[in-house]
Amino acid sequence: MRRTLLFLLIFSQSVFAKPAGEELRKHLQPAVFSVTMVMIHDVVNPPAASRFYTYCLLGAHEIVARNNKQIIAPTNFTKSINPVAIGTKDYDYRIAALYCILETGRIIIPSGYMLEEDQKKLIIALLREGHSQATIDKSIAVAQEVAKKVAADASTDGYLKLSTRLRYRPKKGDAYWYPTPPGYIEGVEPHWKTIRPVLIDSCGQFVPKRPVEFSKDSSSAFYKLAKEVYEVGKNLTEQQRFIASYWDCNPFAINTSGHMNIGFKKISPGGHWMNITGIASSKAKLDLDKGIMVHSLVAATLMDAFISCWDEKYRSNRVRPETVINRLFDPQWQPLLQTPPFPEYTSGHSVVSTAVAETLTFLLGDNFTFRDDTEVIFELPVRDFKSFRQASEEAAVSRLYGGIHFRDAIENGQEQGRAIGTFILEKLKKAGVKPAI
Incomplete structure (x- = not known):
């Protein structure tokens, strides 16, 4: 009887448990919204906001593509980021991707430090959902590695040179x-x-x-x-x-x-x-x-x-x-x-x-x-x-x-x-x- 109950328990868990991708997807929209709120705080202008969103997501996209062959990696169609050599093993790539969104924003957005609180909240939520601290730590290490590389690639896109260019002066004339x-x-x-x-x-x-x-x-x-x-x-x-x-x-x-x-x-x-x-x-x-x-x-x-x-x-x-x-x-x-x-x-x-x-x-x-x-x-x-x-x-x-x-x-x-x-x-x-x- 006990063996039967144990079998039924294992069977029910395997049939009705949500796949990792479904379990973690609920954290994606809040992560992106956290980035949005920091940019609202900083009054980031529209073109610059699109740039911050892009780099925050490209790193996460690259992590996912490395582990899911159905997802085409950004490095296959853009030169904005380069491949990253990930040294850490036995990490959860989905956790790494989520954390990478916040970590990249933390690095490249002026008030990115505000995202540290969101990172802490994400870790607490992951622990409550049953993810081990060891897996989370390894995943964070990967996220930090990728985010650092993405930020380095972003620094070469011309953004850091904008402040060194001549100040704009409106043209004279009614048409301008x-x-x-x-x-x-x-x-x-x-x-x-x-x-x-x-x-x-x-x-x-x-x-x-x-x-x-x-x-x-x-x-x-x-x-x-x-x-x-x-x-x-x-x-x-x-x-x-x-x-x-x-x-x-x-x-x-x-x-x-x-x-x-x-x-x-x-x-x-x-x-x-x-x-x-x-x-x-x-x-x-x-x-x-x-x-x-x-x-x-x-x-x-x-x-x-x-x-x-x-x-x-x-x-x-x-x-x-x-x-x-x-x-x-x-x-x-x-x-x-x-x-x-x-x-x-x-x-x-x-x-x-x-x-x-x-x-x-x-x-x-x-x-x-x-x-x-x-x-x-x-x-x-x-x-x-x-x-x-x-x-x-x-x-x-x-x-x-x-x-x-x-x-x-x-x-x-x-x-x-x-x-x-x-x-x-x-x-x-x-x-x-x-x-x-």
């Missing part, structure tokens, strides 16, 4: 971007095009169509673009206001109260899409290995899309709607959203959202419905979307409703993002990457 109220902040990351891409060949590989030529002539195409932003802004519906606010994604918005300026920290466009990636991965019930792969590829797409977009922004250097409208139509007019501190063309959210939507559609499928709760912490409700492309289209048009972009910057930005996404997917497919579901 100039700092806008209320902060009159100088141009963000004017030299971002010098950052080494992850998947595309160069910053100038996807130069978009030329923007409509600036003109004050009331019969010109540009004047009509400006008039559209002005008229839309004056006649916004409640739904349009909500959509604009939902996709605001301004890392640092300044509100004025009398003579006092009050700053509000928010999530970046990349942070919003990384959270959507986590939501979608959980809904698809991806195991940890595939979940890390999907997050890594989305982050890399974000990074390259920002590099391409910022290359164009400081090439065309186009003036923002707020400046034009105040000069030509109404000196008191203000956009619903605060005008970002960099040139207008092309629309960043349009470029990166469209590119990422293509990557997610390939990995998780078209018509993938999801509930987005990203903005709940900013007191906005949960939203339902029918597909990643639908969400990206809404993110793009939100810039018109918000009064911060002309229509051609949005539509040509979407075209630019689609071209980037298509190129990236062809490269990934050639390397052997397959859909996650």
